[in-house]
Amino acid sequence: MSTVMKPINGAESLISTLVASGVDVAFTNPGTSEMHFVAALGRVEGMRAILCLFEGVVTGMADGYGRMKRAPAATLLHLGPGLAYGLANLHNARRAATPIVNIVGDHATYHAQYDAPLTSDVIGFARPVSSWVHMSMSAKTVAADGARAVQAARVAPGQIATLILPADTAWDEGSGAASALPVAAAATVSPRAVDEAAQLLRNGKRTAILLRGSVLEEASLETAGRIKAQSGARIMCDTIVPRLTRGAGVVEVERVPYFAEQIVDYFKDIEQLILVGAKPPVSFFAYPGKASWCLPEGCKVHYLAHVHEDGPGALDALADALRAPSEPVGRVDLRRPELPQGPLNAYTIGQVIGHFLPDNAIVVDEAATSARGTLKFTAAASRHDHMGLTGGSLGMGIPVASGAAVACPDRKVVCLQGDGGAMYTVQALWTQARENLDVTTVIFNNRAYGILRVELERVGAENPGPKSLSLLDLTNPELDWVSLGRGLGVESSRATTAEELADQFQSAMKGRGPRLIEAVM
Amino acid sequence: MSTVMKPINGAESLISTLVASGVDVAFTNPGTSEMHFVAALGRVEGMRAILCLFEGVVTGMADGYGRMKRAPAATLLHLGPGLAYGLANLHNARRAATPIVNIVGDHATYHAQYDAPLTSDVIGFARPVSSWVHMSMSAKTVAADGARAVQAARVAPGQIATLILPADTAWDEGSGAASALPVAAAATVSPRAVDEAAQLLRNGKRTAILLRGSVLEEASLETAGRIKAQSGARIMCDTIVPRLTRGAGVVEVERVPYFAEQIVDYFKDIEQLILVGAKPPVSFFAYPGKASWCLPEGCKVHYLAHVHEDGPGALDALADALRAPSEPVGRVDLRRPELPQGPLNAYTIGQVIGHFLPDNAIVVDEAATSARGTLKFTAAASRHDHMGLTGGSLGMGIPVASGAAVACPDRKVVCLQGDGGAMYTVQALWTQARENLDVTTVIFNNRAYGILRVELERVGAENPGPKSLSLLDLTNPELDWVSLGRGLGVESSRATTAEELADQFQSAMKGRGPRLIEAVM
Structure with a gap:
């Protein structure tokens, strides 16, 4: 695993262990305390290292x-x-149940007592987002700790594991690589849970099945479509999901709406809700006088598969129990939208994107208020995976798109990015340029935190006045996205009409490598 | 305090309380859960609200x-x-002992139970940086909580207080403004601590006095210079300090060097160290085989004033005890550097800045390896306040400069900013443009994490190889700072020679409002 001649150190032992455990990409923004890890990346083979200019990236x-x-x-x-x-x-990753292994450098074990300027409560910072946190205390154990971190990250459906690496545990003599630890498969659901779901689906009541996790990939959606064919149950997913396959040839899933009163209205006739990897629908935010819990009174909730259980297996078992037909209902026929003309708005932008979206694309969506048009006009476009803002924290779009492009270099990635959200992690464009990632970022430039204008009204803040409204406004000055994109090394252009956007977006879909298109709404 | 007709709500009560307690500027990046606070900012008079596009700003x-x-x-x-x-x-602010009152919105108290996507352990996030954390539980108590938060922030020398504001405590009917709470003055040091310091300064041993906090302002530096005149003690400050007055007419303070072995060498002859608001010098990072504790064996350490105690009063008392003369030694005579010619490097840039620095400027320094020239050539330039990267976390420069310009609108602010560090919080340029803040940002563009190249060698990572070195390199692509600055609405220019920099920097010092100058090294 290593080509070093001198005794292997802790950092080399850890990297060898990560590679042996199947972790072979590291996204990095290192500092002094990580320099031995950085040096080891050059010595140990098998780990790709990608530099980012900001840790949110x-x-x-x-x-x-x-x-x-x-x-x-x-x-x-x-x-x-x-x-x-x-x-x-x-x-956001925790809410997406994404497996991640964080390696966080820290002061040498013996240096922490001096409370030097960068000393902090690293464990305290890590805990709210991590399912597993550990601080290594010796270069001799750090490899074994790394293997445990990977094991923890792989617990179904995916967890965040944070390993804190004091500098001396990186530079002292290590143990060599530790072996990968076994990873348990997702737990099988009980036959009783399947039987009860089957009984519910036969009792004639109005039933919905709410899906989340890997059941939103194509194979399980087929199964869900077969269950629907047999039972008439509606197939749904949350407003925002980590990843959903959709478009031509894929069984369609209804998306629960965003606002509390819409959710309540949407579920008002549902008598039974079967959950597969999902939780009962609740309002994203609380609003004065509006519901947080959005199901009608008396609606029965049945957990077919909890989040850590085997959702695809549970759906298969349910289809079997129901003797569902082999053909699903709801498979989408390709219906690309016509190209629009004239001014850009959420809908005309959506038409252009839906028209040109290539087969097997990945669409990353942090467009908030501007996404509705694209969601509509890509529903029957070419088949694609769609990834949403699972934790609600802005700044996910450009980085997640960039990471998806690293994972899937043969697929086109399209990032639907609101201008407000883009500013949190815009540095990701530089990494796109550096790694030549095949991502096209469409900036929906409405010069506002558009969602907050809606929300300010909805929370009952009456006549907010110019001072309050100015805090939701991104003019004065207007952000120049072409200038920002170019400053970060990405080919950038501006579209002010549907025709211009069509030209630029078609060109981006035909080409390879990073592109930014500012769509002025 | 308020002009509303309907019953005052929690948010209005809180803002009225903050204003009554002397907190009249809010830096904001709000979302849905803060909309009532945003609306209240428009209704309650006296609070200036400044929008930032990223929370690090x-x-x-x-x-x-x-x-x-x-x-x-x-x-x-x-x-x-x-x-x-x-x-x-x-x-960084915690390490600077800066008083700050954080208001963090959260889900309504009754909504937290549903674990909606943005639910998180807010108290857990807050604790590592906060001296005081509280989650309000009722709109009736939130004003009183706000008064306590301000009181906590004002505890000497300055603390971070974090008040978590569930949405319903903002929108429910509140109590009206709460009165400001008393703020205790910094504790007076004991006469014994002063006597012992005076005895040490009379015993003939080689003594240094290490200062930190408000004793690094002009009046206390005069006192320190008088103590030096009487005792011969050296007057020092840490490598990085929150704020130091320096330049023409001010008593000079020696700056402790950065690297561990330099600190050890610097203190090797010191027999006694008197601390005023400072801690004993330690290495910023640990390095294999190098010291963390940097004082020579047997060096006596005497705390004249602990960090929470009245340092200026202690110095005054010590000067009295010593019967120090009324005139200090070490007051700096104005000696502006000559203008250089030719290529830009840390020293020629420093000469230009020192030459044109106007009187009473504020210099914010996040230039890391590039700062040495400016430190040297501003030492006898016009009087200014200098502020450093106290916590070592990059991304402080442009925001701190912007905040200083809000606090001191009549003073020119110059931000010395390395290119690596600039990328963490570059969004602050937009707020500079929006608020027309009088900040000139000089980007030291060496296209690298320069400090890490030094550190990679120093930590003993031998022959790191191209893969490791590429992780410290900011070429491929090169950042275009003029394009980035303009994209964020700030007048921006590029200097590639000392002559060009002199032209551009002089123009910026004569003008008002935000400017960015990319100094290509």
Whole structure:
């Protein structure tokens, strides 16, 4: 595994272990305390290292990579503050159940007592987003700790494991690579859970099946379509999901709406809800006088598969129990939208994207209020995977798209990115340029935190006045996205009409490598 | 305080309380859960609200503001993930002992149980950086909680107080403004501590006095210079300090060097160290085989004033005890550097800056390896305040400069910013443009994490190889800072020679408003 002649150190032992455990990509933003790890990346074979200019990019890329690979990448972060900058996208990744192994450098074990400027409570920072946290205390154990971290990250459906690496555990003599630890498969659901679901689907009541996780990939959607064919149950997914396969040839899933009162209305006739990897629908935010719990009173909730259980297996068993037909209902026929003309808005942009979207693309969506048109006009476009803002923390779009492109270099990635959200992690464009990632970023430039204008009204804030409204406004000055994109090394252009967008987006879909298109709405 | 007709709500009560307690600037990046606070900002008079496009800018601006005002601003952050993005600069602020009142919105108290996507352990995120954390549980108590938060932030020498504001505590009927709570002055040091210091300074041993905090302002530096005149003691400050007054007319302070072996060498003849608001010098990082504790064996350490104690008063008392003369030694005579010619490097850039630096400027320094020239050539330039990267977490420079400009609108702010560090919080340029802040940002563009090239060698990583070195390299692609600055709305230019830099920097010093100059090294 290693080509070094001198005794292998802790960092080399750890990297060898990660590679042996199947973790072969590291997204990095290192500092002094990580220099031995950086040096070891050059000595130990098998680990690709990708530099990011900000830790929110590091963790967002690991999220995008993990959602597509369903296997963890490593991050490399610089002590507590470096981890801290990455926490928001780790929050999103936690909500996506993405497997990630964070490696966080820290001061040498004996140096912590001096409370030097970068000393902080690294474990405290890590805990809210991590299912597993450990600080290595010796170069002799760090390889074994790394193997445990990977094992923890791979617990179904995917977890965040954070390993803290004091500098001396990297530079002292290590143990050599530790063996990969076994990873348990997702738990099989009980036959009773399947039987009860089958009984519910035969009792004639209005039933919905809410799916989340790997059941939103094509094979399980086929199964869900067969169950629907047999039972008439509606097949649904949350407003925002980690990853959903959709478009031509795929069984269609209804998407639960976003706002509390819409969700309540949407479910008002549902008498039974069967959950597969999902939780009962609740409002994204609370609003004065509106519901948080959105199911009608008396609606029965049945967990067919909990989040850590084998959802695809459960659906298969349910289809068998129901003697569902072999053909699903709801498979989508290809119906690309016509090209629009004139001004750009959420719908005309959506038509252009839907028209040109290539087969097997990956669509990453952080367009918030602007996404509705694209969701509509890609529903019957070419088959693609769609990934959403699972944790609600802005700054996920460009990094997740970039990480997905690392995971799937043969697939075109399209990032639907609101202008407000784009500003949190815009540095990811530089990594796209550096790694020549095949991502086209469409900036929906409405010069506002559009969602907040809606929300300000909805929370009952009456006549907010110019001072309040100015806090939701991104004019004065207007962001120049072409200038920003070029400053970060990405070919960038501006579209102000549907015709211009069609030209630019078609060109981007035909070409390879990073592109940014500012769509002025 | 309020002009509303309907019953005052929690948000209005809180803002009225903050204003009554002297907190009248809020740096904001709000979301849905903060919309009532945003609406209240428009209704309650007296609070200036400044929008930032990223939370690292919010907290960094609050740090810069607080360091200059020695009084807290408020931040407004969006739930746990919004706070998380702000943590790294809160780490820096904690190390600077900057008073800050964080207001972090959260889900309504009754909504948390549903674990909606943005639910997180907000208290967990806040604790590592906060001296005081509280989650309000009722709109009736939130005003009183706000008064306590300000009181906590004002505890000497300055603390971070984090108040978590569930949405319903903002929108429910509140109590009206709560009165400001008393703020205790910094504790007076004991006469014994002064006597012992005086005895040490009379015993003939080689003594240094290490200063940190408000004793690094002009008046206390005069006192330190008088003590030096009487005793011969050397007057020192840490490598990196929150704020130091220096330049023409000010008593000079020696700066402890950065690297461990340099610190050891620097202190090797010191027999006694008197600390005023400072801690004993330690290495910033640990290195294999090098010291963490940097004082020579047997060096006596005497705490004249602990960090929370009244350092200026202690120095005054010590000067009295010593019967120090009224005139200090070490006051600097104005000696502006000559203008250089030819290529740009750390020293020629420093000469240009030192030559044109206007009187009473504020210099914010996140230039890392590139700062040495400017430190040298501003030492006898016009009088200015210098602020450093106290916590070592990159991304402090542009935001702290911006916050200082809000605090001191009549003073020119010059930000010395390395290209690596600039990328963490570059969004602050947009707020500079929006608020027309008088900040000139000099980007030291060496196309590298320059400090890490030094550190990679120093930690003993031999022959690191191209793969490792590429992780410290910011070429491929090169960042175009003029394009980035313009994209964010700031007048931007590029200097490739000392002559060009002199032209551009002189113009910036004569003008007002934000400017960016990319100095290509």
